[in-house]
Amino acid sequence: MRIAVYPGSFDPVTLGHIDIISRSSRLFDKLIVGVLNNSSKIPLFSAQERVNMIEDAVREYPNVEVQSFDGLLVDFARMSHATAVVRGLRAVTDFEYELQMSQTNHIIAPDIDTIFLTTNLNYAYLSSSVVKEVARYGGDISKFVTTLVRDKVLDKYNITAK
Numbered sequence: 001m002r003i004a005v006y007p008g009s010f011d012p013v014t015l016g017h018i019d020i021i022s023r024s025s026r027l028f029d030k031l032i033v034g035v036l037n038n039s040s041k042i043p044l045f046s047a048q049e050r051v052n053m054i055e056d057a058v059r060e061y062p063n064v065e066v067q068s069f070d071g072l073l074v075d076f077a078r079m080s081h082a083t084a085v086v087r088g089l090r091a092v093t094d095f096e097y098e099l100q101m102s103q104t105n106h107i108i109a110p111d112i113d114t115i116f117l118t119t120n121l122n123y124a125y126l127s128s129s130v131v132k133e134v135a136r137y138g139g140d141i142s143k144f145v146t147t148l149v150r151d152k153v154l155d156k157y158n159i160t161a162k
């Protein structure tokens with residue numbers, strides 16, 4: 001069974017993330033979305049809230065599981081019996097950080113490989129931070145996230161949907 005993990009902060013999950021999940025779920029027998037709990041940034045949503053929003057968005061993919069984790073990604077991958085880590089690449093700006101991370105992970109865990117899926121052009125500009133920024137100032141985020149995520153983000157900022 002080929003298992004991969006797709007790790008990230010997902011604060012919150014966007015349609016760009018969901019596109020990567022959908023495409024990588026076809027490449028592996030099982031895909032585990034790993035919600036990172038020990039980011040240096042203070043998240044808008046708790047790990048459990050982030051897991052719940054992703055679970056809602058991926059219900060149509062039977063081979064996708066969502067879990068939160070802390071500690072090292074390679075430890076989470078090993079514990080999940082994964083042989084691959086999936087990451088999404090949007091622009092050159094992602095590349096340097098992703099290259100460094102995948103090379104570091106490969107040194108500490110040579111049995112686990114990182115594969116990169118390039119972003120769907122429709123979502124190339126999209127990030128969780130953009131979603132939060134637009135929502136905070138009252139902009140419409142319904143083209144960026146699922147309806148549930150939109151409502152949760154608006155709730156956090158005490159904004160009523162237009």
Ligand code: ADP
Pocket residue numbers: 007008009010011014015016017020086087088089090094118119120123124125126127128
């Ligand atoms: P992190 O904080 O680990 O970068 P993110 O939640 O921002 O986590 O993103 C998780 C992964 O999804 C990263 O590999 C990121 O490059 C990728 N990603 C984020 N947004 C998009 C998008 N719009 N299209 C494709 N990949 C994306």
